[in-house]
Amino acid sequence: MRIQKIIIAFILCLGCTLPLRAQTETADYDIQTARSLVNTALSDTLGYHLLRQLTAMGHRLPGSENTKKAVSWAKQTMEGLGLENIILQPCPVPRWVRGPVESAYIMDIDGAAPCSLAVAALGRSIGTPARGITAPVLEVQSFDELKQKEDQAEGKIIFFNRPMDPGTIDTFSAYGRAVDQRVHGASKAAAAGGVAALVRSVTTKYDDVPHVGTMAYTDGIPKVPTAAVGLKSADLLSRRIRENPDLRVHLDLSCKNLAPVQSYNVFGQITGTEYPDEVIVIGGHFDCWDKGTGAHDDGACCIQALEALTLLQRLGIKPKRTIRVVFFMNEEMGLSGADVYGHWSGQNGELNMAGIEADRGAHVPRGFYVTAEPHVIETMQAWIPALNEACIEWIKKGGSGGDVARIKNAKAYIGFVPDVQRYFDFHHSANDVFSAVHPREMELGSAAMAILAYLISEYGI
């Protein structure tokens, strides 16, 4: 009787302590796994070497010959790394070409030598007539100011010169508050009677490199050409206008829009051992602007997503759920690849567990934003000790990214958040090249996403 009591007490005690022990052991095991993933990423720097290959091929403007080659490279690279179910998924993309002519000059009235301005046509802009446009300039800081000065706009080049606020710590927020000029400046200019729009580059770096990006024409308003201006050129032009309000600028752009063409999303996966139909997507957008080689935006992030899978492979980890890397095509000019993948994700019979997007550059990891039910976010927050091995400090409610947001009914939409203080130095410009990416910072992002995908795969959400 006494022994029975002891045995019962022992069993009860065991019952109480076992789950706790199991949980603690799992956490320790996960931290060890995380540490191994980080160690492998930092030691091998495979992703960094893949990015060197990719960027050496040039830019990846949607629909370009370069991009065709890059898509083939992506498929072959996934094959070479032993991924499964590698698919080229067709999607339509717009075709816009910059063309060989792209220049602007301040034309002095006294016939002095014209002064060159650093400009670059904005994506989807029409070109100027063959001999360019020469017109006086109206400088404004905002659409409101243009509205107030509408009587002065007729026949002029409208120069939107509002800087991206340097005082805001969240550079994405500052970007969001400045980029209206770039996207809608042309149509606002045309509506006021303007003949073209010049836009101060939306950037944190004070140099003379124009930062491009997409623009959009408003239906029913005449189309006029538009270009980004480097910061030093923008300041020069502004100063010269103050000295001589009647100066004229000559703008010559040969860019044009052609008929849409077909391109592809590229994806491959490690199929889950226990729940193969439960899918975790990790991805970025494969296309980029043509002034740099899309190193930070978003080549490195695509490679980080790919490397996350190969890190699991290299450590012999067989995930319970399917982890798929997706290189989305044409985020920059309309997210058509994301639309195609999103549509397919709703009817392919798979359960969409999570979509993890990386599209904020390849700087050192900070955290993850998650759009999901509160209990899902809480589950993921319990993984911070493992994620911290890759410098992830937090998981917060927040937006994911334009591409994965189109996946249907995912349990969690996740955005990788690196440090963003340097990102807009490079973004959409000739500064966005391989040398701007730091190997350790990039590799930590790969490891961070590998750890998160592994944990979702292992435990579900």
Added chain:
Amino acid sequence: MRIQKIIIAFILCLGCTLPLRAQTETADYDIQTARSLVNTALSDTLGYHLLRQLTAMGHRLPGSENTKKAVSWAKQTMEGLGLENIILQPCPVPRWVRGPVESAYIMDIDGAAPCSLAVAALGRSIGTPARGITAPVLEVQSFDELKQKEDQAEGKIIFFNRPMDPGTIDTFSAYGRAVDQRVHGASKAAAAGGVAALVRSVTTKYDDVPHVGTMAYTDGIPKVPTAAVGLKSADLLSRRIRENPDLRVHLDLSCKNLAPVQSYNVFGQITGTEYPDEVIVIGGHFDCWDKGTGAHDDGACCIQALEALTLLQRLGIKPKRTIRVVFFMNEEMGLSGADVYGHWSGQNGELNMAGIEADRGAHVPRGFYVTAEPHVIETMQAWIPALNEACIEWIKKGGSGGDVARIKNAKAYIGFVPDVQRYFDFHHSANDVFSAVHPREMELGSAAMAILAYLISEYGI
């Protein structure tokens, strides 16, 4: 009676809610103050411009003519910014000069053209004889391996070639595990019968730039010269040794140790309005190695400390406690400035509240390490919402820094922790120049220290 009860109830109610309201309001107010400090730092970038001036003056090797000029500049700059009680505090510093000759070659036995190696004498090393040293080379990875191969060491140049581990996320920890070769390699080599020591540079960056730093001779062991080798040269030498174990290296160094000279700590302050004798020190070390211009190590951090004070000035904040910026002299070759300040701090009648040190580079803020009683650390952790405005994510128990650690009986010894993934790319090398510092990242560090100093000054600890 009924009204009396209501009044009493009202008073009780007020008594209960007032402290809570006051606390909430203070927190909101502090967050607003923090935001203003960050906004001002990022918008003005005064510190970044001061760093440009400082680094344009060249290196600040202790005891050099350059450093004399930099000390004068520091005093004048503090005066120009309106600091109070600006003091040059004398301290002795060793005087080591690199000299004009610094070269190494692989001497092929077949008389082929010698192959140059990128080398730089380590600080405090003696030079070689006038015509240099030519000797065969013994490559080892560790002191243990040298011990095992002691019978092969006689008359040779000992080549310590153990890399800094790239797989460790904490680069300071990886540095700590590799730097014994640099500090003690010469004496270990000499004790084994070697004639000189070459040491693989302790760095995360794969280039051919030697990374120097201090070395120390062990008493009673003959002194032999020692130099750092760039990573590409180290790999080249290692490969050539495998091909031909008998190859010889010629090493020629003209560095030498001269008699110690006098230099100075420089400090200035904003005197506290309520508790002028309670002092918060913010500082870094003003000296640096001579291959770069000490931008990250530790020029930027000195300027960040100075800028923290000017940020409070620019916002019209009058701190309750004294906040003092200290530029410590000669951290690199023995912390003699810190010893002098530390001694003075114990007998000047002041109460040492806190010492905040920045000596991990001027990259984007991550957190603060604090050595203090647990309740002090908890107090400071409650300030995270304000500090987070400058990207500070955490406050943890940990080490401060060699200079402030010598302050007597401070309530808190604090180390500013920026991200450290890039730091050892630059550290102690010709890479450590102004262009390696990012204005936004540097300015956030200034703001982070301003916020922390302000909160300590306001609330005590």
